[in-house]
Amino acid sequence: MPMVGKPAPMFEAAAYHKGKFTNVKLEDYKDQWVMLCFYPGDFTFV
Amino acid sequence: MSAVAARYEEFEALGVQVLSISVDSPFVHKIWDDKELSIIAGHPVPFPMLSDSSGAIGELYGVYDRVEGVNVRGRFLIDPKGNIQAMEVLTPPVGRNVSEALRQIKAYQLVQRTGGKEVTPSGWQEGGKTLKPGIELVGKVWEQWTVADSYK
Numbered sequence: 001m002p003m004v005g006k007p008a009p010m011f012e013a014a015a016y017h018k019g020k021f022t023n024v025k026l027e028d029y030k031d032q033w034v035m036l037c038f039y040p041g042d043f044t045f046v
Numbered sequence: 047m048s049a050v051a052a053r054y055e056e057f058e059a060l061g062v063q064v065l066s067i068s069v070d071s072p073f074v075h076k077i078w079d080d081k082e083l084s085i086i087a088g089h090p091v092p093f094p095m096l097s098d099s100s101g102a103i104g105e106l107y108g109v110y111d112r113v114e115g116v117n118v119r120g121r122f123l124i125d126p127k128g129n130i131q132a133m134e135v136l137t138p139p140v141g142r143n144v145s146e147a148l149r150q151i152k153a154y155q156l157v158q159r160t161g162g163k164e165v166t167p168s169g170w171q172e173g174g175k176t177l178k179p180g181i182e183l184v185g186k187v188w189e190q191w192t193v194a195d196s197y198k
Contacts, residue, residue, distance in 0.1 A: 001108045004131060008124045009106035013067065013096040016075035024065065024094045026124075033062040033155075034124040035147060038098075038109045038117040039047060042070040042078040046141040 008036075047095075048086035049144045054093065060151055064093035069104075069116055072097050109135060123151060125158070169196030 002009065008026065015024045026034070047066050050057070057064050070078070075095035084090045096103075098117060104110030109120035119136040131154050136142065153166040156176065164176040167187075175195045177183060183190070 002106070002122065002130055002133060004133060005129060007128050008122065008130045009103075011103045011106060013098060013103060014072050015094040015096045016072040016079070017094040018090065018092070019076075021072050021076075022094065024096055026065075027128075029063045029065075029124075030128055031126045033060065033126060033151060034122075035050075035057065035062050035064050035151070036107075036122045036124060037047065037050065037064065037066045037142070038104060038107065038120040039066065039068050040114075040116045040118060040138045041068050042074050043082065044138065046139060 051087035051091045067096040
């Protein structure tokens with residue numbers, strides 16, 4: 001389970017970004033703040 | 047996610063990389079952006095939209111609902127050292143508050159900028175009163191801060 005003050009679990013994922021399909025690794029953003037937002041699904045209402 | 051997209055410049059100004067993630071494929075992300083999000087936000091989604099098709103990443107963060115097969119709403123702020131500083135997890139029917147995420151980022155950045163010499167009391171907003179932790183402050187917070195200082 002994640003815990004505040006502790007390292008964020010690393011991952012790699014396929015992604016869509018600005019018209020292209022790409023791959024994203026969390027570790028690529030080391031030295032930057034990251035806001036990671038999970039949500040239930042595309043085309044949901046909230 | 048359109049609310050985050052619409053206010054992306056504010057995240058960018060704070061040096062924050064936004065990543066959204068759901069179990070949907072990158073193909074569905076594209077169509078959602080093309081057909082709906084870009085209309086709501088006024089421009090295409092500027093941040094990467096990640097696909098967690100197996101729910102494995104959601105499992106790592108404790109937000110994957112195996113029965114429903116989706117990730118619930120979970121927002122994690124990760125600092126430049128790779129540590130989670132804040133998290134908020136909501137069930138699907140209630141949306142997030144982008145202003146609150148930005149407030150927390152500004153607060154953490156202030157704390158890190160001052161090396162922890164300043165901390166932000168309840169309800170702190172940018173420019174608001176901070177507290178300087180130390181032995182002199184023990185039992186004296188009431189002299190320096192009132193609820194009205196933040197919740198105006």
